[in-house]
Amino acid sequence: MDRLVAIMARLRDPATGCEWDCAQDFATIAPYTIEEAYEVADAIARGDMADLKDELGDLLLQVIFHSRMAEESGLFALSDVATAISDKMERRHPHIFGGAAEGGHYLWEKIKADERAAKGEASTLDGVAIGLPALLRAEKLQKRAARTGFDWPDAAGPRAKVIEEIAEIDAADIDQREEEVGDLLFSVVNWARHLGVDPEAALRVANAKFEARFKAMEAEAGESFASLDLDAKEALWQAVKRHAG
Template sequence: MAEQEQDAQADAMAAAGLPTGIEGLLAVMARLRDPVRGCPWDVKQTFASIAPYTVEEAYEVADAIDRDDLADLRDELGDLLLQVVFHARMAEEQGAFDFAGVVDAINDKMVRRHPHVFAGASVEDAEAQTAAWEAQKRQERAARGDTDDSALAGIARGLPEWQRAVKLQKRAAAVGFDWPGIDPVLAKLHEEADEVRAEFAAVAAGEADAHQRLEEEIGDLLFVAANVARHGKVDVGAALRRANQKFERRFRAMEALAADERGGLAGLSLAEQDVYWERIKRGE
C-alpha cells in the first residue's frame, strides 16, 4: 500500500476518534453495533442474517484470486475479516466469546493439528498429513463426547452442496470405498445421464411422481460429476466459476456482435443465435 494512502487512512480513523489496525476494526464494529449511536442496519443483524454475507464474501475472495487481482484481493480479504469481527462482536455482546477468543482458538488448533511442525513429530508427505489431520479431528470430536464414529462424521451441512459432495466422497475413499480409476466413473456418469433422459420422458408422459424422480436422478448425475472432478484433482467450484466466466464472456460478446449486425439477439432464431456463438468461439 502506498505511504500516502496509509497516511490518509490513519487520518480518517483519527478524525473518527478510532485507533488503526485490528484494534481500529474492532472499535469500528463496536461503534456500528452501539444500540444508541450505531448504524440501525448493523444493530438489528443476527448470526443467521449475517451468515449469507459471510459465505458471499468468501466467494468474492475466490473470485479475486481467479482474476489474479491482488488489489481487489486485499479489499475482499478485508471484507471477509469484517465478517469474522461482526460475528465475534455479536458473540461478545451475548457473553459467549470475543475476537481474542477466536484468535486464541485458531492458534491452539493450528499448533495442535500440526505436531510435525510444532512438536517434533514427523510426517511423510501432504497425503499423510491429511490423514493425520482427519485422525486428530476424530479425537477432538470424541473428546467433546461426539459418539458418531462414521467415516463421514463432522462434515458440515452448511457447506455448498458441491463441496459437501466432494468431502463425502473423499471420506469414503479414505476407507477404500472408491472407484479404482476414471473409466468406471465416466461410465457411471453416462449411466446417470441415461437415467435423467428416461425421467424427462416420464415427465413428458405425465407419469405420477416423475418430476420427483427427475430431481433425484439429476442429483445423482451432479454427484458423479463432482466425483469426476475429484478423480481429476480439479476443484469443482473453481471449474464451475471458470465455466460461468467463459459463458458470460462469450454471451456478452455474442450480444455485442449481434447488436452491431442485426440489432440484437431478440427475434433471432436459435440457429441464428448459434451462428454468433460459434463465431465468438472461433475468435477466441
C-alpha cells in the first residue's frame, strides 16, 4: 500500500510527474472510478478471479488518486479515509464492537437514518446519490420510501402500474414521451423489486444475452448480414435462440 501511495505521489508531482495525472481533478477522475467499479462487477459475474484481482487493484488506485488530490488541497489524506470507514463500520455494528445486545439489518438501517438526521438530511430520500446508475437509484429511492409504508403490498400493484404506463406512452404527445417512458422504467424497477429481482443485474444479463445472440447471427450470415432484410434477420434470430436453448 505504501508503495502504491508513493507511486501516486510521484505521478502527481508538478515538477517531475505525469502530465496527464497532474492535470486531473475530482470531476475528471470520477467517471473512471465508476467504470472501475463496474469492471469489478463484470469480473465477478464472469467468475474470473485473476481478472478480479487486477480490477480490484484498478479500483483501489481510484481511491488513492482521489485521496492524493484531497491531500494536496489540504482536505484529507488516505489515512483519514481509512479511519473514517473504520469508525463507521464499528459504529454500525454495535453488537460486534460495542457490546450491544442485538444487531442485524434493522439496526444497521436505524443507525444510517440517525447519521443522515445528524447531517441535517430531513427527508427519507436524502442522501441517495444522484450519480448512481438510474435503475439502481430508482430501486434505492423506492426502498427508502417503502420504509415509511409508502409501497405496494405485493407485486400485483406495480404490475398493474406497468400496464398503465404503457397505455400512457401510447397516448402521449411526442414532447411527453421521454417523461412517460421514464415513468414506465421506474414502474418496471418497482415490479422487479417486488419480485425479488435486482433490475440492474437483470438488465446486465439481458444485455449479455442480446450481445451473444447478435454476434452469433453475424457469424452465421457472414459479410451478408447487414444486407439481409428484416424477415431474414428475424429468422436468423429465432434460429440462434433455438440453438442457445
